[in-house]
Amino acid sequence: MHVFVWLPLVIPAIAALAARPLAELLPPRTATWLLAASAVILAVASCGALGVLALAAAVHIPFVAAAAGMSVRSVNSSDPASLPLGVLAGALLAAATIAAVRAAWLRTTALVTAHQQNRQLASASQVTEATEAVVVQDDGVDAYTVPGWPSRIIVTSGMLAALTPAEREVLLAHERTHAGSRHHLFAAVARLAAAANPLLGPLATAIGYSVERWADERAAAAAGSRPLAARTIAKAALAATAAPAFRAHSAVVLAALPRPSTLRRAGPVPRRVAALLGPPPRLRLVPLVLTVALVAFAGLSALEAARDLHAMIELAQSAV
Amino acid sequence: MHDDDQPAGSPRRAAGELEAAALAVLQASSSALTPGQVLDRLGGGLAYTTVVTILSRLHAKGVLTRLRSGRAYSYAPVADEPGLAALRMRGVLDSEADREAVLSRFVSELSPADENLLRRVLADPGSGG
Numbered sequence: 001m002h003v004f005v006w007l008p009l010v011i012p013a014i015a016a017l018a019a020r021p022l023a024e025l026l027p028p029r030t031a032t033w034l035l036a037a038s039a040v041i042l043a044v045a046s047c048g049a050l051g052v053l054a055l056a057a058a059v060h061i062p063f064v065a066a067a068a069g070m071s072v073r074s075v076n077s078s079d080p081a082s083l084p085l086g087v088l089a090g091a092l093l094a095a096a097t098i099a100a101v102r103a104a105w106l107r108t109t110a111l112v113t114a115h116q117q118n119r120q121l122a123s124a125s126q127v128t129e130a131t132e133a134v135v136v137q138d139d140g141v142d143a144y145t146v147p148g149w150p151s152r153i154i155v156t157s158g159m160l161a162a163l164t165p166a167e168r169e170v171l172l173a174h175e176r177t178h179a180g181s182r183h184h185l186f187a188a189v190a191r192l193a194a195a196a197n198p199l200l201g202p203l204a205t206a207i208g209y210s211v212e213r214w215a216d217e218r219a220a221a222a223a224g225s226r227p228l229a230a231r232t233i234a235k236a237a238l239a240a241t242a243a244p245a246f247r248a249h250s251a252v253v254l255a256a257l258p259r260p261s262t263l264r265r266a267g268p269v270p271r272r273v274a275a276l277l278g279p280p281p282r283l284r285l286v287p288l289v290l291t292v293a294l295v296a297f298a299g300l301s302a303l304e305a306a307r308d309l310h311a312m313i314e315l316a317q318s319a320v
Numbered sequence: 321m322h323d324d325d326q327p328a329g330s331p332r333r334a335a336g337e338l339e340a341a342a343l344a345v346l347q348a349s350s351s352a353l354t355p356g357q358v359l360d361r362l363g364g365g366l367a368y369t370t371v372v373t374i375l376s377r378l379h380a381k382g383v384l385t386r387l388r389s390g391r392a393y394s395y396a397p398v399a400d401e402p403g404l405a406a407l408r409m410r411g412v413l414d415s416e417a418d419r420e421a422v423l424s425r426f427v428s429e430l431s432p433a434d435e436n437l438l439r440r441v442l443a444d445p446g447s448g449g
Binding site for chain 2: 109110111113114117118120121123134135136137138139142143144145146147152154157159171174175178183184187211231233234235236237238240241262265266267268269270273274277
């Protein structure tokens with residue numbers, strides 16, 4: 001078996017290390033698409049490589065070789081695959097398949113429930129197709145989008161009270177982007193890939209971050225002010241966490257930009273705020289091209305490994 | 321309501337789920353109900369005090385009105401249909417196994433370190449007192 005079969009198993013680990021820097025470096029929309037496509041290709045490629053390893057070992061078993069009409073001697077001379085390795089690959093592939101099916105099932109039922117709940121909400125009087133946001137009487141500071149057709153934005157009265165009218169517009173523009181750009185589908189695809197290959201977990205986390213950044217930048221553009229968007233996110237997060245007394249203060253001003261060293265250990269919200277306070281993101285070709293090349297290399301390696309195995313099997317079949 | 325598939329000692333139900341269940345009971349009823357009556361209709365081995373807590377929390381949120389009836393209060397939903405439906409929806413979604421799939425929050429929870437960092441960024445005039 002060539003080196004190609006190992007590359008799809010190693011490259012996801014490299015992608016996992018690159019995921020967070022990519023999500024912070026590239027414009028969020030580009031980063032989201034790039035990371036989601038990478039996650040899917042790498043998940044498929046790594047599962048494919050496991051399949052090749054398992055199959056290559058299986059054909060060494062005389063019974064399997066005979067059933068496939070292959071010459072065992074030809075198989076053994078052309079490819080010294082190890083059986084324990086094949087069994088391990090087969091077990092990993094089975095585990096990946098089960099995890100992916102389970103994740104797909106859970107996410108689908110959750111999204112269907114969300115859609116049904118959205119429909120039920122639409123049957124409440126005063127709620128029409130055009131109703132975009134529903135306010136819940138709740139002192140808790142919270143806002144979220146429930147995906148569906150159409151999606152619905154839910155905002156608590158506590159959240160509205162914590163924000164000025166301009167900041168409320170930022171909040172709505174942010175949630176509107178989640179709904180309009182179908183961000184839950186990116187998240188679903190990412191989680192599915194990570195279920196199949198746990199090495200891709202950091203990619204799913206990075207996609208979760210970059211869809212928030214995507215919505216943040218769109219909200220900033222809609223409001224015409226990135227500092228305003230930054231302040232809205234910071235205020236909402238603090239109000240959601242802090243004692244109610246904080247919520248009365250609307251006259252907060254933006255002070256210093258946090259240092260990069262502090263941000264490395266910070267959670268997503270401070271990083272989103274810092275990103276909005278910094279320069280607008282611009283497309284950087286080098287990391288983009290490198291990532292595309294790396295992921296394509298993983299995919300092509302898996303294809304090459306499969307082609308290789310196929311050629312070996314054909315050879316063994318003709319040698320009977 | 322959703323108790324049937326929960327074995328004893330299983331992880332507690334999300335608070336939102338219980339609130340939603342209690343709310344659904346009150347909305348199905350034509351008259352105001354006391355905590356005892358809500359408990360009867362909820363079933364599922366809840367404690368009386370739990371029901372009282374849920375109902376007073378819903379009252380605090382402005383979801384329920386309460387009337388004095390004898391020594392206890394009786395509760396009825398206020399007429400804000402979209403808001404109530406959204407609250408009920410939240411309860412159902414909170415009970416989903418894959419709930420992060422359906423609720424994309426505007427802001428996620430802050431760690432104490434993140435909170436400090438944000439306060440510094442915001443130069444919050446309220447952080448002193």
